[in-house]
Amino acid sequence: GPTSAVFYSEGVIAGHIDHPGHYDLEARIEDLDKYGLDIQILSLTFPGIEMIPAAEGVMWAKKINDYFAEVCHRYPGRFYAFAALPYQDMDEAMKELDRAYKDLGVKGIMMFSNIDGKPVASPEFEPIYAKAEEYGLPILIHPTTPLTAEAMKMVRLPFQLFGFTLDTSIVVVGLIFQGVLEKYPKLKLLHCHLGGVVPYLVGRMEVDFGSYGGEWGHELPQTPSEYYKRQVYVDSISLHLPAMRCCLDYVGADHICLGTDYPHRGGDPKLFISSVKDMPLSKKDTNKILGGNAV
Numbered sequence: 224g225p226t227s228a229v230f231y232s233e234g235v236i237a238g239h240i241d242h243p244g245h246y247d248l249e250a251r252i253e254d255l256d257k258y259g260l261d262i263q264i265l266s267l268t269f270p271g272i273e274m275i276p277a278a279e280g281v282m283w284a285k286k287i288n289d290y291f292a293e294v295c296h297r298y299p300g301r302f303y304a305f306a307a308l309p310y311q312d313m314d315e316a317m318k319e320l321d322r323a324y325k326d327l328g329v330k331g332i333m334m335f336s337n338i339d340g341k342p343v344a345s346p347e348f349e350p351i352y353a354k355a356e357e358y359g360l361p362i363l364i365h366p367t368t369p370l371t372a373e374a375m376k377m378v379r380l381p382f383q384l385f386g387f388t389l390d391t392s393i394v395v396v397g398l399i400f401q402g403v404l405e406k407y408p409k410l411k412l413l414h415c416h417l418g419g420v421v422p423y424l425v426g427r428m429e430v431d432f433g434s435y436g437g438e439w440g441h442e443l444p445q446t447p448s449e450y451y452k453r454q455v456y457v458d459s460i461s462l463h464l465p466a467m468r469c470c471l472d473y474v475g476a477d478h479i480c481l482g483t484d485y486p487h488r489g490g491d492p493k494l495f496i497s498s499v500k501d502m503p504l505s506k507k508d509t510n511k512i513l514g515g516n517a518v
Contacts, residue, residue, distance in 0.1 A: 230270055244486035258492040265291050266333045267307040269367050273338045280309035284319050292327040305331040305363055310338045324358050331360050335367035336390040344397035352407050361411040364391050392419035400441045404450040418457040422470040458482025459499050467502055476508035480517045
């Protein structure tokens, strides 16, 4: 149908509201049934509330989390939610995380790859990682306007291409290099879009950490890959079978969860489900990716 709304970020169209599943829960349930999806995790998408003034961000975080809780209550067992937090005010973010976990029953935390231009690997966000480990909540690292936005605009490429995948990879690898996953060994991260660029640059990540990590003040008792493979989960969104095989070979079937990008443009659950089934996997491993790992 016709586009109802368009979101702009940095002067570039970043999101479209052009599918009934964006705003109509009955339409969304129909879609889930059509694709054979029993459960969906709800989370705030890009552009997020970290881009607006702090007081507004706090207000919208509460509104969004309350709405998600209402949806989960209305459709028990079909929906669960990840908390949206106002990271531009860390005191309020911590309060809202407590409320979302204790009162609303969220199952994870939504975190964008940068907070209005500030990388989330910055030390000020460490309380989130500590509390996430304490509560047993995985953190979904999702792209926002990338740090490479100007470079992407210069070559007229959509942010969704390299900008998004590189931004999340900078965050996840940055957290590993800076020792955050070492400090919080039970912390789990969910890395969007088949692990961004990490599975394909593993060799460089390992070599560069060994060669240059010390010069940047990084010391770890294990290699970066050991942390990634132990504490990072990726979603299955790719549609390129060789890339999916590469990621599977790197993280294993236990650390891939089904992603659908629903209801965004390009988010076709039927295609993403069939792409998982096209991988050379046993039925047991296929079922892990399609649902078991998320459970």
